[in-house]
Amino acid sequence: xxxxxxxxxxxxxxxxxxxxxxxxxxxxxxxxxxxxxxxxxxxxxxxxxxxxxxxxxxxxxxxxxxxxxxxxxxxxxxxxxxxxxxxxxxxxxxxxxxxxxxxxxxxxxxxxxxxxxxxxxxxxxxxxxxxxxxxxxxxxxxxxxxxxxxxxxxxxxxxxxxxxxxxxxxxxxxxxxxxxxxxxxxxxxxxxxxxxxxxxxxxxxxxxxxxxxxxxxxxxxxxxxxxxxxxxxxxxxxxxxxxxxxxxxxxxxxxxxxxxxxxxxxxxxxxxxxxxxxxxxxxxxxxxxxxxxxxxxxxxxxxxxxxxxxxxxxxxxxxxxxxxxxxxxxxxxxxxxxxxxxxxxxxxxxxxxxxxxxxxxxxxxxxxxxxxxxxxxxxxxxxxxxxxxxxxxxxxxxxxxxxx
Numbered sequence: 068x069x070x071x072x073x074x075x076x077x078x079x080x081x082x083x084x085x086x087x088x089x090x091x092x093x094x095x096x097x098x099x100x101x102x103x104x105x106x107x108x109x110x111x112x113x114x115x116x117x118x119x120x121x122x123x124x125x126x127x128x129x130x131x132x133x134x135x136x137x138x139x140x141x142x143x144x145x146x147x148x149x150x151x152x153x154x155x156x157x158x159x160x161x162x163x164x165x166x167x168x169x170x171x172x173x174x175x176x177x178x179x180x181x182x183x184x185x186x187x188x189x190x191x192x193x194x195x196x197x198x199x200x201x202x203x204x205x206x207x208x209x210x211x212x213x214x215x216x217x218x219x220x221x222x223x224x225x226x227x228x229x230x231x232x233x234x235x236x237x238x239x240x241x242x243x244x245x246x247x248x249x250x251x252x253x254x255x256x257x258x259x260x261x262x263x264x265x266x267x268x269x270x271x272x273x274x275x276x277x278x279x280x281x282x283x284x285x286x287x288x289x290x291x292x293x294x295x296x297x298x299x300x301x302x303x304x305x306x307x308x309x310x311x312x313x314x315x316x317x318x319x320x321x322x323x324x325x326x327x328x329x330x331x332x333x334x335x336x337x338x339x340x341x342x343x344x345x346x347x348x349x350x351x352x353x354x355x356x357x358x359x360x361x362x363x364x365x366x367x368x369x370x371x372x373x374x375x376x377x378x379x380x381x382x383x384x385x386x387x388x389x390x391x392x393x394x395x396x397x398x399x400x401x402x403x404x405x406x407x408x409x410x411x412x413x414x415x416x417x418x419x420x421x422x423x424x425x426x427x428x429x430x431x432x433x434x435x436x437x438x439x440x441x442x443x444x445x446x447x448x449x450x451x452x453x454x455x456x457x458x459x460x461x462x463x464x465x466x467x468x469x470x471x
Contacts, residue, residue, distance in 0.1 A: 074237040075230075083149050083240025084182050090172075091179030097127035128176050132169030141168065142251045149240060151247035171250035178239045186235050193228035196221040290315045314358030345379035346371040346406065352387060353404075361394060362401040369408025378465060381445055382406070382413055388438055389417035389461045397421065397459070412447075415463040418454065438463075 074080050101124035105116040131137060145151040297311040353363050371379060386406065393402045397419035405416035435451055438461075442449040447465035454460035 074241070075233045079148070079150050080233075080237045080240045083243055084186065084236035086144065086148050087175055087179035087239050087243065088182045088186075089179070090175045091183050094124075094128055094176045094179070097131075098124050101127055125173060129169035129173055132172040137172075138168045138251060141171065142247070145243070145247040145251055149244045149247060151244045151251075153247050153252050167250040171246060174246060174250075175243060178242060182235065182239055186232050189228045189232035189235065193225045193232065196225040196228070290319065311358050314355050317355065344383050345376065346374065346383050346386075347379070348383060349386065349406070352383075352390070356390065356394075363390070364401050364403050366403070366405045366407075368406070369413075371408060374408060374413065374467070378413065378445065378467070381441060382415060382465065385415055385438060385441065385463055386417070389415070389463075392435075392461070393417055393419035393459075398457075410467070412464060412466040415461075415465075417461045419459055420457055421453070421459045 101120050104123065105111070105120045108116065111119075132141075142153045145153045294311070294315060297308040297315075300311075301308040349365075349367070353365060356363050374382070386404065390402065390404065398421055400420045403416070403418040405414070407414040438451075439449050442463055442465070445465050447463060449461075449463050451461045452459070
């Protein structure tokens with residue numbers, strides 16, 4: 068029984084009824100405009116005039132539901148006042164809300180008038196019946212029906228009227244609370260659009276994470292080796308030490324640009340222009356490696372300018388990651404780099420000696436996995452593994468055009 072009367076004891080029940088009554092009061096403004104045609108056409112049939120007024124009134128109320136911002140306002144009010152589980156409207160809202168929001172607004176106004184008329188009558192009866200009995204001379208006229216008010220029954224009847232008024236408030240609030248998520252929340256199409264947008268955001272963040280891994284990982288690896296070289300030749304060859312330190316500075320500055328852009332995107336702030344590096348920037352990358360004391364033997368062929376921008380950028384990151392892995396896990400010695408551009412696509416290759424100290428750069432497993440994912444998205448092929456007893460070979464082939 069307590070569970071059944073629980074809604075009658077909640078403040079939200081009467082707050083919802085008060086909201087509906089307030090909406091009914093505000094609807095008198097469009098009602099005044101809806102009365103104008105009926106007042107102008109006084110000779111028309113009464114039933115037609117009333118029907119025309121009601122239809123025009125409902126249309127004017129419904130128009131308020133398509134005003135920009137009203138849907139978001141109503142959803143917020145439903146959450147706060149009614150306690151309804153209404154998700155905020157999605158940014159990519161489609162036109163489905165244009166009929167659902169007016170429908171909920173019409174329901175709110177209709178229920179509000181029910182609260183004002185029927186609820187007001189019940190409250191009046193609940194107070195007037197015992198009061199009239201106490202006064203002894205008053206009478207109640209309900210549309211021609213005059214009940215006697217001089218009996219003991221007026222007290223339980225008054226209590227019953229007040230109880231019915233509370234039940235009416237609970238019914239109205241419950242109806243608004245249940246209908247709000249369906250009529251004010253996202254539609255199926257909007258949820259699908261929001262899900263697709265979220266997937267695009269996650270894909271972009273994954274791409275940025277891969278970019279950050281490639282860029283920062285390469286920079287830190289090269290800076291570590293360059294710092295070691297600078298420390299060894301600081302006394303014997305100060306010029307070489309200064310060159311290594313300048314290279315560390317340049318590498319760190321480039322990495323900071325990448326980091327600033329990525330963090331700006333991840334924080335959903337407006338980041339600066341994304342750093343764009345392509346195969347045209349390979350000479351700068353190889354120069355930094357030479358300052359680190361790494362001997363790179365490049366074999367570059369073909370016109371890098373004929374490659375699509377996206378392919379050239381991806382190829383630069385693949386080469387960068389391949390050289391980073393060679394620095395981390397190689398045993399020193401020359402690193403062979405091959406980049407060949409042909410009519411069918413692009414071929415990349417990195418060969419280095421194996422046998423480096425695993426404790427210096429413990430393998431994380433992210434490098435090759437990230438490379439394989441990048442190559443797969445470009446519809447290319449990747450092979451990585453031992454090439455004889457002392458070498459490790461990484462080869463990648465990327466098509467110039469993505470197959471349909």
